[in-house]
Amino acid sequence: xxxxxxxxxxxxxxxxxxxxxxxxxxxxxxxxxxxxxxxxxxxxxxxxxxxxxxxxxxxxxxxxxxxxxxxxxxxxxxxxxxxxxxxxxxxxxxxxxxxxxxxxxxxxxxxxxxxxxxxx
Numbered sequence: 001x002x003x004x005x006x007x008x009x010x011x012x013x014x015x016x017x018x019x020x021x022x023x024x025x026x027x028x029x030x031x032x033x034x035x036x037x038x039x040x041x042x043x044x045x046x047x048x049x050x051x052x053x054x055x056x057x058x059x060x061x062x063x064x065x066x067x068x069x070x071x072x073x074x075x076x077x078x079x080x081x082x083x084x085x086x087x088x089x090x091x092x093x094x095x096x097x098x099x100x101x102x103x104x105x106x107x108x109x110x111x112x113x114x115x116x117x118x119x120x
Contacts, residue, residue, distance in 0.1 A: 034093060037069035037115060038062040044111050048076035052084050055116065059090070064118050067093060073111030081114040091117035 039062045043051035051072040059068055070081060078095065085092040093115035100110050 034115060035067050038066035039068045041068060041070045043070055043072045043074075043077070045073065047074050048080060051077045052080050055081070055084065056088075059116070059118055062118055064120060067115050067117050070114045070116070071098065071111060072114065073098075073109075077114065078112060081116070085116055090119050093117050 039058065041051075041054050041058055043054055046054075051070055051074065055068065055070050062068055070077070072081070081095075082092045084090070096113040096115070098110040098113055099105075100107060103110075
């Protein structure tokens with residue numbers, strides 16, 4: 001005769017082996033690192049279109065092939081900077097999320113760092 005109810009605590013239906021172990025999810029991978037920017041433009045707290053204007057004015061300060069980082073917290077910059085790069089034939093390298101130095105991991109971002117390689 002088979003028992004069809006709930007198993008007693010500590011017993012297992014098959015094999016009587018050890019209870020299943022809890023597996024923790026791996027920590028999120030760090031954002032990709034790349035070359036250090038030759039120039040950092042701090043546009044935090046500035047609204048559209050100021051981050052783009054600053055980028056357009058200052059990208060000529062670095063040699064061709066170098067990277068400039070634009071720091072911005074206006075959400076419009078997330079679409080404006082890559083669009084500007086396409087229109088001006090510059091290389092949009094990556095976007096990094098910026099966090100407050102002592103904020104918990106689930107805190108909202110402080111802004112973004114947009115990395116652009118000067119192509120001409």
